Structures are given as C-alpha cells and as structure tokens.
Amino acid sequence: MADLDGNRAAKNFAPQTPGVDFGHAIKGAHNLDWGMQHRLGRVLNGATGRTVMLAFDHGYFQGPTSGLERLDLNIAPLGEYADALMCTRGALRATMPPTTGAGLVLRASGGPSVLKELSDEYTAMAIEDAVRLDASAVAVQVFIGGEHESRSIKNLTSLVDDGYRVGVPVLGVTAVGKELTRDARYLGLATRIIAELGAQLVKTYYCEEGFDEVVAGCPVPVIMAGGKKLPELDALTMASNAVRAGAAGVDMGRNIFQSDSPVGMIAAIRAVVHDDATPDEAYGVYLDSKKGA
Numbered sequence: 001m002a003d004l005d006g007n008r009a010a011k012n013f014a015p016q017t018p019g020v021d022f023g024h025a026i027k028g029a030h031n032l033d034w035g036m037q038h039r040l041g042r043v044l045n046g047a048t049g050r051t052v053m054l055a056f057d058h059g060y061f062q063g064p065t066s067g068l069e070r071l072d073l074n075i076a077p078l079g080e081y082a083d084a085l086m087c088t089r090g091a092l093r094a095t096m097p098p099t100t101g102a103g104l105v106l107r108a109s110g111g112p113s114v115l116k117e118l119s120d121e122y123t124a125m126a127i128e129d130a131v132r133l134d135a136s137a138v139a140v141q142v143f144i145g146g147e148h149e150s151r152s153i154k155n156l157t158s159l160v161d162d163g164y165r166v167g168v169p170v171l172g173v174t175a176v177g178k179e180l181t182r183d184a185r186y187l188g189l190a191t192r193i194i195a196e197l198g199a200q201l202v203k204t205y206y207c208e209e210g211f212d213e214v215v216a217g218c219p220v221p222v223i224m225a226g227g228k229k230l231p232e233l234d235a236l237t238m239a240s241n242a243v244r245a246g247a248a249g250v251d252m253g254r255n256i257f258q259s260d261s262p263v264g265m266i267a268a269i270r271a272v273v274h275d276d277a278t279p280d281e282a283y284g285v286y287l288d289s290k291k292g293a
C-alpha cells in the first residue's frame with residue numbers, strides 16, 4: 001500500500017472531456033468480458049487486428065509429418081516470428097519454451113487418426129488445463145457436412161460454454177470433408193454456423209471466388225488456414241488475397257515448416273499480413289533470407 005506521505009489533492013478531472021472509447025478493435029468482441037478481449041488481443045496483433053499464427057497441431061491425428069519430425073528443432077526456433085502458436089498441449093509442454101511471447105491457441109478436440117473417420121472427434125482437453133497453460137484460445141474442428149457433424153457442433157458448443165465460464169475464447173476450425181467443395185457457398189455456411197454457435201474466432205480455407213463475402217458474412221474474425229504446401233509465391237499470393245478480402249490474418253503450417261527457408265517464409269508472410277506487402281515484395285523477403293542463409 002502506498003504511504004500517505006506527500007499525498008497531493010486530485011484536480012485534473014477534465015470534466016468536459018468524454019470518457020475514452022477504446023473502440024472495438026476486434027470484430028464481434030465488443031460485448032465480451034475484458035479477459036476474453038485481452039486473450040483475443042494476444043492472438044490478433046493490436047496494431048493490425050491480424051495474426052500470423054504458426055500451426056503445428058497436425059500430429060494430433062497424423063503423427064509425425066514432414067517438417068514436424070522434431071518440434072524442438074524445427075518449430076521452437078520459429079516461435080519468435082509468430083503472433084500465435086496453434087498446437088496441442090502435449091507439444092507445448094514437451095517442446096516449447098515457456099518464455100515464448102506468442103499467443104497460444106491450443107487444440108482441444110481429437111479422437112480419430114488418419115486411419116479412421118476424421119469427423120469422429122470429441123473434446124480432448126479440459127478448459128481448466130487451457131487456463132493452466134495460459135492459453136489465449138482453444139481450437140476445435142467443426143465438420144459441417146461431415147458424418148459426425150452434430151457431434152462436432154456439440155464439441156464446439158461445450159467448449160464455448162466452458163470458455164465463457166473461465167474467459168477463454170474458442171477458435172472454430174472448418175474441416176472440409178473430401179466430398180465437399182471449398183467454395184464460398186460451403187465456406188460461408190460453415191463459418192457462419194460456427195460463429196452463430198458461439199466461436200469468437202473462425203478459421204477456414206481460402207476460396208478464389210467470394211472469399212470477401214465469406215468474411216463479411218461471418219460476425220467474428222476469419223483467419224485463413226494455409227492448407228497443403230504450395231510454391232512460396234503462390235502461398236504468399238493466397239495470403240495476400242485473403243487479408244485483402246478481410247481475413248484477420250493466417251494460420252499456416254505446411255507452407256512454413258515445409259519451406260526450404262521456414263524463417264524466410266514466415267517473415268515473408270508477416271510482411272504480407274502486417275505490412276500489406278505485395279506477394280512479389282514478400283517473395284523478395286523470402287529469397288533474401290535464402291541468400292543470407
């Protein structure tokens with residue numbers, strides 16, 4: 001408690017100045033409690049409202065994949081370039097430095113491996129463990145149109161309810177079944193359902209036609225998932241198109257950790273997302289990193 005010695009009488013009340021409105025930097029978050037907004041602010045960069053999220057949660061259903069053989073060697077060094085990390089609690093505890101300053105988006109659904117029906121998921125983490133790990137959000141796969149569509153919705157809504165109880169936002173991830181087409185109609189349906197049922201963030205794939213309408217039709221931020229490895233310039237062009245269409249950034253994994261210069265590629269993606277660099281300018285960042293390697 002401060003001592004009373006030298007106390008000064010208060011006088012600067014600025015009675016003519018209205019209360020400061022901090023605005024609603026994050027789409028759809030203005031009615032959320034302070035803690036929820038604070039956690040969302042650790043995922044979405046305060047200056048741009050966008051995120052460069054490094055995804056390496058693939059092992060929760062695929063086991064070790066190319067580029068993820070050694071998370072401690074391949075991924076931990078990339079953490080400093082990411083606004084947020086999307087991973088499992090197992091990977092986090094076992095391989096990531098607790099000193100990381102990145103926001104943490106923890107995979108909280110799981111069940112089948114690649115050997116079985118992927119939509120057959122359940123929730124896979126207690127929300128209390130997310131709080132214990134200082135998570136900024138938890139992530140759940142939602143299989144709109146999938147065999148176990150309703151259960152994935154139940155997984156989402158139970159995590160949303162738990163999240164409200166403890167102040168942890170939920171990222172709903174659209175999982176596009178093999179028989180479904182990643183077009184604006186489907187992505188618009190899936191993202192809107194996820195947001196309507198309470199997710200504070202939505203992640204989905206990009207589509208060439210109508211992605212701006214997918215984003216506009218979703219009342220919370222839409223983050224673009226990277227998808228399979230593309231040539232670097234193509235991946236940067238996709239990321240640029242997505243943020244210019246209104247996406248609140250990207251969540252990319254394979255296009256970063258399977259690149260021949262992961263550090264260069266995440267730096268290039270940051271240029272696109274946070275500096276509005278053109279794909280060619282960003283590609284130059286990637287190439288320069290290779291020269292310097």
Ligand code: 5RP
Nearest residue numbers: 055058226227251252253254
């Ligand atoms: C995999 C995921 C990944 O977070 C998402 O697909 C982004 O990774 P990538 O850019 O490699 O697709 O949900 O379970």
